Amino acid sequence: MHILVINGSPKGERSNTYQLTSAFVKGVRQAAGEVQVRERAVCRMDIKPCLGCFSCWNRTPGKCCIEDDMGQVIQDLLWADITVWSFPLYYFTVPGALKNLIDRQLPMLLPFMEEREGQTGNGGHPARYDMSGKRAVVISTCGFYTAEGNYDGVYSLFDHLCGRGNYTTIFCGQGELFRVPEMSGRTGEYLSCVEQAGREYIDGGISAQSRERLAQLILPKEIFEACADASWGIERENAGSGKDGVDDKKESETLAFTRQMAALYRKGSWPGKDIVLEMCYTDVEECYQILLGKDGSHVCTDGTLTADTRIETPVTVWRSIAAGEIRGDEAMMQGLYHVRGDFNLMLKWDEYFGDSRPQTKQTGEIPAQKNTDMNIMLIPWIVFWVATSISRQPGCLLSVAACALVPLVYYRHRKTWYDVLSGALVTGFSVAILAGVSEKQMLPVSYLAFGVMWLASCPGKRVPLTAHYSKNSYGGEDALQNPLFIKTNRILTMLWGILYLATAVFSLFLMRSPVSSLSGLINSVLPALMGIFTVWFQRWYPARVARGK
Ligand SMILES: Cc1cc2nc3c(=O)[nH]c(=O)nc-3n(C[C@H](O)[C@H](O)[C@H](O)COP(=O)(O)O)c2cc1C
Incomplete structure (x- = not known):
């Protein structure tokens, strides 16, 4: 041919x-x-x-x-x-x-x-x-x-x-x-x-x-046109006013770049209050503010706004990130740029500036990815710990039933290896108690197994357990490529693992002591406190790294 x-x-x-x-x-x-x-x-x-x-x-x-x-x-x-x-x-x-x-x-x-x-x-x-x-x-x-x-x-x-x-x-x-x-x-x-x-x-x-x-x-029409207009680096108000157009005032390349970035803002992601993002380009010593509002974005050149989030970066670095030559999260981990102020904008960056694909036509070709759900992994354990401490035999039967029913939710959720392992372990522990093993032995062993499961996901290049679930809120599979996300989750997973190893040890002693009734209370209060810590840490730690600490 x-x-x-x-x-x-x-x-x-x-x-x-x-x-x-x-x-x-x-x-x-x-x-x-x-x-x-x-x-x-x-x-x-x-x-x-x-x-x-x-x-x-x-x-x-x-x-x-x-x-x-x-x-x-x-x-x-x-x-x-x-x-x-x-x-x-x-x-x-x-x-x-x-x-x-x-x-x-x-x-x-x-x-x-x-x-x-x-x-x-x-x-x-x-x-x-x-x-x-x-x-x-x-x-x-x-x-x-x-x-x-x-x-x-x-x-x-x-x-x-x-x-x-x-x-x-x-x-x-x-x-x-x-x-x-x-x-x-x-x-x-x-x-x-x-x-x-x-x-x-x-x-x-x-x-x-x-x-x-x-x-x-x-790109959607209005985003494309705003980007295209910004790319010329000429203000519409000044354009064409001079003789033969020679007086058209050219903006700095960095400002034009910032305007293009602002044009990518998706106003649908407006969180209910305006956000001011300050871009400080350290190599060229230029600083611009982008107001992200309900009706779109606006670039402010005189620095009169109060910044919520401030990014300090060489323009070369930010351009490379925008061009996809380096990952933004990796660059941050390497200290190539710093973020000060509210870190929430960075966590939701893709929502604000990301995939602004027009929603006009659906090809229906790409099936929506199912999300994972940590409850699927936790429910068998919680049922087992609570129900068997209240009543031995019915508690074990209830736990086995919970493990048998959990797979029913897989039609709506993606299962993880940990969901399957949890169901198998809880069934095993319940059957062991039903077969006559004392729950005073089995409960600490179950805490131990739970803790080991978390810790085993931490070493080397493995994806830590919590990341399999929290990725849903941070862009799905793509979050697993984010070193900061993985590091944050690795620390949290290790802390949860250690908590349950410790729980196994003190439960073993507590359950044989005269204050054994307290073990249930302690085992509920500690994870609740750890849960509060987790929510705080997930925000605090990435923000700390972003500040260059
Ligand atoms: C002299 C000139 C006339 C153009 N006329 C039109 C036009 O009538 N309609 C349009 O949508 N784009 C127009 N364009 C834009 C080009 O079609 C557009 O930039 C195209 O992507 C360039 O493709 P190329 O890189 O393959 O040359 C024009 C560009 C030039 C330089």
């Missing part, structure tokens, strides 16, 4: 559109196997405008009088089974240089008039060469937030060129995002859809599902 890519962007390989085209061709290669690809960048070729002399029809039929690279392009067009037209949208049509190339295809036509029933316009010319079986793909990006409604001119042109319905299109708005490293996560996803479309194109056509995904906006 022969594929010809005509890259009509003046930027050549640096073109946004070319990224989509490359992804598409990659998909085609995967599906088609043996493929030969020729790429022609219009910006590097010498293709002069048509002179309109018709010599290619009368004096030298099939041959243009201009000697330039267009002769090669015509050879390529005849060679190709699939031609991919790749270009940016310029003034709602193709860029001028590409239009020259399109005009210069006249030698490929015969001069005779032809009726084209059911086709666009009135009239056409027959092809000079056999073009049957050749296919065309038109890929383009544009600068506005959507491609919808902006490609009428392009459709009209290619309807004439290829015949209506005889070509496949991928038109994408927000094209400039493809060159923004900070957006690579979002644009990368889009590019994998294009690659998928390339595979499907070879296997019978782009599916409706892929079409739907390709039509989705990369």
Whole structure:
């Protein structure tokens, strides 16, 4: 199979559109196997405008009088089974240089008039060469937030060129995002859809599902437009006021970057009170405040607001984090930046600035991840400890019943290894007591087993037990990559483990002493106090690390 890519962007390989085209061709290669690809960048070729002399029809039929690279392009067009037209949208049509190339295809036509029933316009010319079986793909990006409604001119042109319905299109708005490293996560996803479309194109056509995904906006309209406006570093009020625009006051790059960051704020995450985030760029000694309010964000340059959270960072570090080159949490652990004031904003960063994907269309393709639930792990133990201390036999039977019933909630929750182990251990202890082992021996052993289970999850690179459950509130699986999250959970898991080892020891003695009735009380009060400590520690410790302590 022969594929010809005509890259009509003046930027050549640096073109946004070319990224989509490359992804598409990659998909085609995967599906088609043996493929030969020729790429022609219009910006590097010498293709002069048509002179309109018709010599290619009368004096030298099939041959243009201009000697330039267009002769090669015509050879390529005849060679190709699939031609991919790749270009940016310029003034709602193709860029001028590409239009020259399109005009210069006249030698490929015969001069005779032809009726084209059911086709666009009135009239056409027959092809000079056999073009049957050749296919065309038109890929383009544009600068506005959507491609919808902006490609009428392009459709009209290619309807004439290829015949209506005889070509496949991928038109994408927000094209400039493809060159923004900070957006690579979002644009990368889009590019994998294009690659998928390339595979499907070879296997019978782009599916409706892929079409739907390709039509989705990369960023919501208002966020994209705010980001795009901010990227120029020019204040709208000052723009265009000077003679020839030369007086347009350029903002500092850091301020433009901060404005773009502010534009990503999702006002839906407003917590009921305004938050002031202060960004202090230590290397360039610039400081800006972002007010995160109910109706959106606002960047304040005069420092008059009172900051709730202050981030002190070199701009280079923050840019690398934004571009996904380094993880924010890792950078914080390494002390590359510091956070002062309320740390809550950092914990909920993704809610405020994260995945601001438009909620317009649901592909329904990605099933929602089920959450884990620590209660599933705890309930068998609590039932066992409470019920057996009240009444031996019924308590054990109740514990076994609880263990048997817990799996019923798995249809709504994701089970962890610890849920399964807890059910098995509690069943074992209950059966042992029913078989005649004293509960005065079994209860301390159960505390010991519980503590060991927690401690065993702490060493090395293991994910500490609490992290399996608390990750639900910190971005799910992604939280497990966060070293600070893991460290906080490791400390907590160890403390809980130690608490239950200690509980095992003092229960053993307490239960044989005259004040054995106190053991139940102590064993309830201590975990409750530990629970309060856990809630406090989960906030305090990351904030302490963020302050650089
Ligand atoms: C001269 C010029 C005209 C443009 N006209 C439009 C336009 O009419 N509509 C639009 O949405 N974007 C327009 N754009 C934006 C480009 O289509 C957009 O930046 C595109 O992603 C560039 O793609 P490329 O990197 O492949 O060249 C224009 C850009 C330039 C430089």
